[in-house]
Amino acid sequence: MSKPKAIQETIDLGDGRSIIIETGVLAKQADGAVMVRMGDTMMLASVVSAKNAKEDTDFMPLSVDYKEKYAALGKFPGGFLKREARPSDYEILIARLVDRALRPLFPDDYHADTFVNVTLMSAEADTPPDALAGLAASAALAVSDVPFHGPIAEARVARVNGKMVVNPTFSQMEEADIEIMVGATYDNILMVEGEMKEVSEADMLEAIKFAHEAIKPMCKAQLALTKKTGKEEKREYSHEVKDEELSKRTWKETYDAAYKIAKSGNADKHARSEAFGQVKEDFLAKLVKEAGEEGEVNEMLVAKYYHDVEKEAVRRAILDDKIRLDGRKTDEIRPIWSEVDYLPSAHGSAVFTRGETQSITTVTLGTKMDSKLIDDVMKKGNDKFLLHYNFPAFSTGEARPNRGTSRREVGHGNLAHRALKGMLPSSDDMPYTLRIVSDILESNGSSSMATVCAGTLALMDAGVQIKKPVS
Template sequence: MLRKLISKTIKLPDNRVVTIETGKLAMQSNGSVVIRMGNALILATVVAKAAAEEESYNFLPLSVDYQEKFAASGKIPGGFLKREGRLGDHEILIARLVDRAIRPLFPKKINSEIQVNISLISADESILPDALAALAASSALSVSSIPFNGPISEVRVARIDGVFLINPPPSLLEKADMNLMVAATNDSILMVEGEMNEVQEADMIAAIRFAHDAIKVHCQVQLELMAAVGIEKKTDTLNDLPTTLVCEPALREAIYTDIYAVAKRHIPSKTLRKEAFMAVTHRYSSALVQDQNGQETSVNQQKEFLLELQNQAIRALILNESIRLDGRRLDQIRSIESEIDYLPSAHGSALFTRGETQSLTTVTLGSKFDEQIIDRAMEDGYHRFMLHYNFPGFSTGEVKPNRGPSRREIGHGNLAMRALKAVLPPDKENLYTIRVVSDILESNGSSSMATVCAGSLALMDAGIPIKAAVSGIAMGMITDPATGRFAVLSDILGDEDSIGDMDFKVAGTQQGITACQMDIKVAGISYEMLEKALHQAKEGRLYILQKMEETIAIARPNSKPHAPKIVTIEVEKEMIGAIIGPGGKVIQEIQKESCANIDIVERGYKGIVTIFAPNQEMLQKAVGKIKTITAKPSIGEVYVGKVKSVLNYGAFVEFMPGKDGFLHVSEVRLERIEDLEKVLEIGEELQVKLIGVDPKTGKYRLSRKVLLSSDAIAAGG
């Protein structure tokens, strides 16, 4: 095979360079490129399965996978198998970023399975590959014969010290108060996702504009690459199956009128509304068995025809009369109910219900030993905050086997985690490892934003001193490209999501936005639409926060009595050995007696002891033992000691854990002692007073005699 390398270069404002190469690797795919930036190399391939005539899809058969090869960063995978296994959550999240950006740009009539594979084959610790993955996928599609209405690109925009940067290195991201991923074509925005530190809507729009300017350069370079390759797009991947049903105009108008009437009835229940639409379907099913030419129609054709009419009617009702399916105004939020402490045994819990969407969320508090271990090609470390989102089939009245979290569940959980992470107290103020779990019990629109609300309430119920309450809202949009009209919908229903042109989730506090996720289902939206959606979302977010504050306004002052307790103690560095003991004997004994977990780390000249116990009583028991071990002897203090050994001239007594003092024979009794072994026994406990320290040896001097004197007795000794 003749290989011809074609390369194009993107110059970034900070003099860094991104190179797109094609014609060298993976030539049996329909399209392949290598994106190179520094030492980072990403290989993207795209393959379209040859479409069979009998195959027909009512959805886009697209799959996107992203994988980081451990060899790319010179690492061997952990675990037993020592090889790359199933995709990790972070890889799935990056794949979703790409999928959601490119999916709206495929022709609706495409009838061929398409697979996009993106692999990190060489890593650079100063470059984050997620910001290059969509550029790689779009470039591979652009140089392929697969129909694609691109190109697109995706960049990270971060605000650091008040300055917007495109694709900054990881070292700078730690200081960013805004971290967004933005995908767009040359003309319009396609997707936005990210986390922020309570930023204002205007700042977010400014960041998106800044990112779009960079994306336009990426798109232009891809167009130049396409021209250099000279590929022609295929049309055999497009198929009109099933043939669109065309009926008599009068019949079509009658069906549309009946569907429109159902949509206008303001039926609040999703189930009852579905039954009403189905009644229209049954009413006209016999009339649709043949088209206007007398040809027999399939069941799929009839379903597609009726569904299209239903979508048109709902969209027209919203655009023409500003009426929604459940009778709400465009900016109206559904009824909200919430309560905390619903589960008596959980460390924190909340039940949040908005309309027909319900989340039961729990908070579990753990220790350092419960941290999540991170073992990735590009990252090692630990996570102390986790949020898991579960979406069982019964939440929508469906039968669905439980096979672990889906990509959607991983994505929704990550969005909610980012929304709440911004308000967590610093690690120095919160010693717990925190796991939040949202179980969706009902779903009819934006269960991820219900998770944000329930998670915020549950954290406060658990006594975690979050900076502020966080709420979330999902916004939708209906557009009419012919007239330019559009309507922004607050707190969308599931039906409005499926027929709408946008799903825009915004979470934040009263002060600003903490996380967002926007998916555009059409070619793109204007900045006017985006600004309108953001400001309407703010009104809804603040309203939901007000309703949440009626349940709990600030976090409980303390964790619940049955929740585990945690504390840190600072000790002298030289005392660490005494706490641990020979072979760990002392610390193991403390942990056994108090049922506590104890972690000790050196920090400078100090030792930091973290104690995690199941309750306050056990915590105090462990703390008391450690304080006893680390306490400094004080001259003049009286101690209960244990005789360790007896000699003719005196005895050695352990008066504090790990600390021995010498009790001279003359300090045992008021009278003279001839044979000390007849007076003291090894293991005997007795009260002693610390009377001094030998200046030459540093040994502690003890006395029992002073406690037996009349003066000591009179003083209560």
């Protein structure tokens, strides 16, 4: 049997490097699969989507996984088993970056289980592979028949010695004062995440625009690949029952009541939620009564249409009347109170409360023996600054068990970690290992930013000479 003929597209990065996207050779039983290569870095991405949606599913059940093989860099995994196990925090963060860019571009009415897997198969020691993950995932969708309003790509931009660089090396990133990852379609920015050393907004916008210009050829290459593989036509599907008459009636009979609640300025999240819910329940009761014993009401469809009503009512109250849900004006922040040294035995502690969002945060100082050992595929060494973010179910009044660290907790902890690490003293001035733990006790938005504020207070309470406070 001869090797299948590869279908390829090449992207010129303009600095002597190029990215090659190849399909038609590997993982052909997946709905779509590509191998993306830049230098010796090679990444396999695949997508598989179920033909039908599960019953009563009204959301997009997308799962994105990113995995780095130790063999990619000629290394053995650590531990007794000597094999790749659960994803590292780094792998979780990359999967979340890809998910964030892909998820909004699936059709609103597409509800089939969809799995995107991106695997690092070969690596170069000084080349971060994560910037290729979004491109690889989108390219796999581009050569599949899965409905997707893409393509997208992601690019990392760093400013090194005043010059913008696309997909920099690890060495260049150490010297950068701007380092951001941008996800975008050909026309629009989807996602930005990164860190900077107190640069201006104009510099940040320049970096985002520079990244977008680098992403456009990547999107063009995927469109060309779609054409070459004959995948312009996507699969037909019907995952939603539509009832235009019910939709119009839901809007007509519930919008005014929902708008009145949105404008009421009730600062109690749960009371407000109950009020919105009561409007839907009253409308459902009316429909059930009209249908009688022999009739049937599609409660799931009513809930979907009412969700759209509620969303628009809240939006119009803010945009037209300048009133936010809890009664604030658009330029007002929620009431804040905070307290340091809340826990007497901790090295440092603080409570930070903004409206209905609350974090109790501790700081613990340790020796270099307490530092975290990093033995990932691309990274090896020790981390002397740890930040852990915990989001228990009771913080939102949910009745469910807490089972291990969620991807969300890893992601939000990383945001706060990025915000604070630049303000810590140098290792020469502070030889300690630092661990910050933020436990969210209440949540009504911006809990990761509450972690930043509480973390700043707890660091100062512990006597850590931070360069500047962060909020």
